[in-house]
Amino acid sequence: AQRVTQPEKLLSVFKGAPVELKCNYSYSGSPELxxxxxxxxxxxxxxxxxxxxxxxxxxxxxxNKGETSFHLKKPFAQEEDSAMYYCALSTPNTNAGKSTFGxxxxxxxxx
Amino acid sequence: GAVVSQHPSWVICKSGTSxxxxxxxxxxxxxxxxxxxxxxKQSLMxxxxxxxxxxxxxxxxxxxxxxxxxxxxxxxxxxTVTSAHPEDSSFYICSxxxxxxxxxxxFGDGTRLSIL
Numbered sequence: 013a014q015r016v017t018q019p020e021k022l023l024s025v026f027k028g029a030p031v032e033l034k035c036n037y038s039y040s041g042s043p044e045l046x047x048x049x050x051x052x053x054x055x056x057x058x059x060x061x062x063x064x065x066x067x068x069x070x071x072x073x074x075x076n077k078g079e080t081s082f083h084l085k086k087p088f089a090q091e092e093d094s095a096m097y098y099c100a101l102s103t104p105n106t107n108a109g110k111s112t113f114g115x116x117x118x119x120x121x122x123x
Numbered sequence: 124g125a126v127v128s129q130h131p132s133w134v135i136c137k138s139g140t141s142x143x144x145x146x147x148x149x150x151x152x153x154x155x156x157x158x159x160x161x162x163x164k165q166s167l168m169x170x171x172x173x174x175x176x177x178x179x180x181x182x183x184x185x186x187x188x189x190x191x192x193x194x195x196x197x198x199x200x201x202x203t204v205t206s207a208h209p210e211d212s213s214f215y216i217c218s219x220x221x222x223x224x225x226x227x228x229x230f231g232d233g234t235r236l237s238i239l
Contacts, residue, residue: 055231055233056167056216056230057230058228058229098166098167102224102226104225109155109224109225110157110169110172110225111157111225112169113169115165116166
């Protein structure tokens with residue numbers, strides 16, 4: 013079975029400080045991993061996916077297969093980064109491609 | 124592009140009523156849509172996978188007779204909560220993607236269901 017763990021429910025940092033949101037997964041095959049973000053009063057939206065290896069809004073995430081992790085990082089947090097962040101895993105060609113979500117981390121960036 | 128519209132956004136009704144929620148892909152076709160339930164301050168729990176032209180696939184523990192799913196076209200899936208009771212009160216969200224189901228999802232705004 014696939015599982016996604018986000019150990020921190022709440023994370024608070026000051027503006028300009030580095031931030032790391034942790035995500036660990038368990039899946040025996042080759043998963044697709046994503047970070048979704050939900051800003052206040054907005055719908056859930058894709059932030060980034062591991063396969064694209066992009067930096068979106070200054071965020072990056074590296075897939076570490078050895079540690080089965082996909083932590084989200086940003087070197088200098090901004091107040092507008094305050095939101096709920098979900099790590100998610102999907103499995104190409106199995107389980108109808110459905111996604112499994114972590115419990116989410118609420119990030120607060122203080123001025 | 125890739126907009127998913129969900130309607131209604133909020134519904135309040137009496138216990139015993141059936142409630143239908145619509146999920147539409149506005150600018151793409153989706154053979155697969157997903158329905159989630161989200162409890163306050165908790166994660167999204169996948170309820171079922173909606174497949175166009177065939178029966179939905181329900182997750183373990185989800186009552187298929189309580190949560191009826193119909194995916195009659197490539198742009199519309201509906202979730203009907205039958206004979207709703209207060210314990211069915213929750214936030215329901217749908218998602219879809221123009222690509223393969225395992226690719227990034229596009230989410231609706233969600234429907235807040237309150238059963239009195």
